[in-house]
Amino acid sequence: MSLPSLRDTIQAHGLDAKKALGQHFLLDPGICARIAALGGDLTGRSVVEIGPGPGGLTRALLDTPASRVDVVEIDERAWPLLDELATYYPDRLHVVRQDALKLDAAALAPAPRQIIANLPYNVATPLLVGWLRQASQWERLSLMFQLEVAERICAAPGSAAYGRLAVLSQWCASCSVALRIPPAAFSPPPKVHSAVAVIIPHAEQPSPQLFRAMEQVTAAAFGQRRKMLRSSLKSIGGERLLEQAEIEPTRRAETLSVAEFARLAELNLASR
Secondary structure, three states: OOOOOOOHHHHEEEEOOHHHHHHOOEEEEHHHHHHHHHOOOOOOOOEEEEEEOOOOHHHHHOOEEEEEEEOOOHHHHHHHHHHHHHOOOOOOOOOOOHHHHHHOHOOOOOOOOEEEEOOOHHHHHHHHHHHOOOOHHHHHEEEEEEEHHHHHHHOOOOOOOOOOHHHHHHEEEEEEEEEOOOOEEEEOOOOOOEEEEEEEEEOOOHHHHHHHHHHHHHHHHHHHOOOEHHOOOOOHHHHHHHHHHHHOOEEEHOOOHHHHHHHHHHEEEEEE
């Protein structure tokens, strides 16, 4: 029994992208294969995919040597299609009918594990921050975002795109924009370009308490990014933290390196 083509499967199930769920289906098998390849050698790896939709990227992941693929889909319209695909890959493809925002994705499959996904744009950032909180659980994250979000993740200090997301991401991982994808590759085409960010967690990760301290520091600092740090960090005892960290209180958030933010987070935690 041969696997029907992706377009035939979509037509048979009458599945179209739903704007309310932030869906833009990626159907080009060549691009899907390039995204799957960003995971490197997946031999013996578990892969989690969020928002598979009709399964274009899922098929590419199943063409790799990954030992198992878990797909997390909230859209019940896609479940019959994914269940049908799973019959061609018994014991390798597992369909998880849940909301990814309420799910501990690392609990789905054994390590070493990766996430490779074309993320629903309307929940992509909170999903990433949640995975950074448990970065030690992941070998690599290859994630499609709107291009602007991918650039924010990888932005350097001093640039307009540098902010809370860059600091949290680069504190926990090495980050790079690996692939840019034009709107025409999707159905329906989004209004913006997209990009895949590859995020490889560092061997050493902050404790949950330190991560929360960093979230507090970056939220305060970038919440009023035009202000000097002594003013924007006032609510968390900024003057004292800045003096202890040997950071000029007249500087602004976007001028600080990730290492300087890490010092502030450690001092913020110690002061509690």
